[in-house]
Amino acid sequence: MSDDMMEQIKKLCPKTRVKTDKRSGDVEFLCDRASTPRVCQCLAEDHDFQFAGLVVEERKEWELNYIFSGVTPNGRAVVKTKAPLDDREFESVSVLVHAADWHEREAEDLFGLVFKGHPRLGDFILHDDVWQEGVEPMRRAFKPETALSSREPRDGWRPRKIVDVPGGFIMPIGPVFSGDAESVHFQLETIGEEVMYAFPRLFFKYRGVEKIVEGRSAEDALLLVERFAGTTAFSHALAFSMAVERLAKADIPERAKFLRVFLAELERFRSHLSTINAICASTGLAVGASQTAILEEKALRISGALTGHRYLFGLAALGGLTRDFDKIALHTALDGVADVLDEAGRVENLLVNTSSFLDRLEEVGAIERDQAVLHGLVGPVARASGYLRDLRETQPYAAYDKCGFKSVGEVEGDGYARLRVLFREIERSVEMMKRVVAELPDGPCYSPVSFAKGAAFAGVETPRGAAWHWVRMDKNGKIERCRLATPSFTNWHGFHLAAENFAFQDFPIILATFGLSVAENDR
Amino acid sequence: MSGWIIKGLKSGVVSTHYPDGGENAQGVSPGLPSPAGGVGVDTPIGRCPTSALKAKDGGAALDKFRCVHCHRCDRNVEPTIPWDSSYEWAEKRGKTPELPKAFQRSTHIRVLDAGDCGACLNEMKLLNNPFYNMHRLGFFITPTPRQADLLVVLGPVADHMKTALLKAYEAMPAPKKVMSVGTCSATGGVFEDGFMTSTKLEDIIPVDVVVPGCPPPPLAILHGLLLVTGREDEIRSDATARPAADSSGKEAGDA
């Protein structure tokens, strides 16, 4: 951390206590409540830190941790603030750092905290028409096994009306809509063909994963962490494992680190193909959709044949991987993905020469770079807007530093730019897999982890962008707090940027080019 | 445009033979533990996190509706439970009358995500792809429950989705069928003890066929679709005979 940054922070909050973790280089700033927003703002605006997530912990006191991710390998910072348990009022950070907006809304809803100055609180994760007012499920006092009195759905929630123009109305879509879409509700504010704004109402699929894992062993928690967002299961299992391993100060065998890169890239390869397929389908390009669906299925079969599971469940372990792979199997998989990549290249060639397809993507759902930065967007969506953040490059984990990873991006920020980023990234993924197979060291791919008490967090660049997992374990090796900050949560927050003043028929296309998961957001 | 036609033609016919014959391609299914016989398997039974494996007659028995393919019973454990590479996992439940003949050959499906992780839904989506091509068997996805003969529900039924689920079910015209897809909607799966989810779909609406799997691969869902529409006689008996596969790989410790 630079000296002038330290100085600046000292000026903003003279009583700041700075703690640097020797092993990881992470820096923690313990600030008072009043100056926390300004310190966060200083990191975000003056020092190029990206807000990564808010972790609220109810311990002897309230502890709020605003996590920031920088551009250097040691670039993780936590701004921490505390308050007595009977005092739930905090200054809102999101007034100054907009990316924290939804994290504070969530904390208000699930912990009952109050964020002074926050413009919009209330019905968010817990839907007012189902959940009992005043019950905060993430509080210590709430026991999951306690049956709630009002579990029967009742009518209550009504959409807000904002459009105030003659003929203006809100068109509701979902939560059950389209052929095979995930459950989410949208309000399109429209005066007919033209839609002015589109707001998602999420958390229909809230399953309370972060609460359910409390009190469980890390190994049991891993099962859920792997299965709350099944299309990116391995990446999340990896982030969770890495957090636990950091806490235990465990060294993971080199071979496991390389194989983790292989599997994570295989997952990205398949996930991106799935998004590309969804984009083709959303534009009504039938042949393109079926051709890319063939590629997705091939990638799934390669994954299944190599690992025993099409979605790579059951592979990540605390301390490495649950199984090893022999050379022949890895080469077979690699040949398979290389063939699929060739095919994908041919499909891309056809796509970029199909003007009716391009017309529907170009200039559709565009996001400017400064908006992407303001909302702290992540993943291919951010990179397509020229916001080139990729944890594989900025804070390499596993064996990415040894594989020479370089991120790719575009600048236009529209649907077409997002599609191109996806195509470039699957090329990179195959490159990475090749590097792994060429340089794979011998040795074990697992070494047991002895659990330690305390908290740690880790970030992984999942297919949809950066995910941050925070884990606190108690002295019995049980999870005390687990926080899953996911890229879909981050990017849904910015979805409305791409869905402003567009023609109604473009809505599915904008959705598809965002490539978001509702399950990953809802948790 | 002509490029697309050539591309389409070049791909040729890739559709699976199932149900006219078995599908033996690699990676179409994760398979299931098949603990036939075996003694002294207490250790792997003890490692099963969902109680899918239970002790029986000195050996182990599998409740496939609880298994989440976590491989804790065959990796880094001694002895190991053997696995098969099956996919015909669906079972009939309800006693509702069969769909009239006219609906059996052309079935319209409303897919309802009641809180799934995305994997079940993706496998369901893939039934539309050329490999599985469920249209050839007369299965069509419809956006409206009012035109649906069959409701396919995925996920552990999150509390927030209950109203939508009940409304969709009620909006369907009779005769209607319901199929539950995935371990989560069968038994709660890993969300069994959750406070925001129902334990199983059968507690909420009548269910005709249950397809387990975490997630069930497309072929398993297709098997369920044939059962729920009363078309099991179309499954050729040799389609079910499949060899056991070695999905366990090497022990993580060696290499």
Ligand code: SF4
């Ligand atoms: S795979 Fe996992 S859930 Fe299934 S039987 Fe084995 S240990 Fe149990």
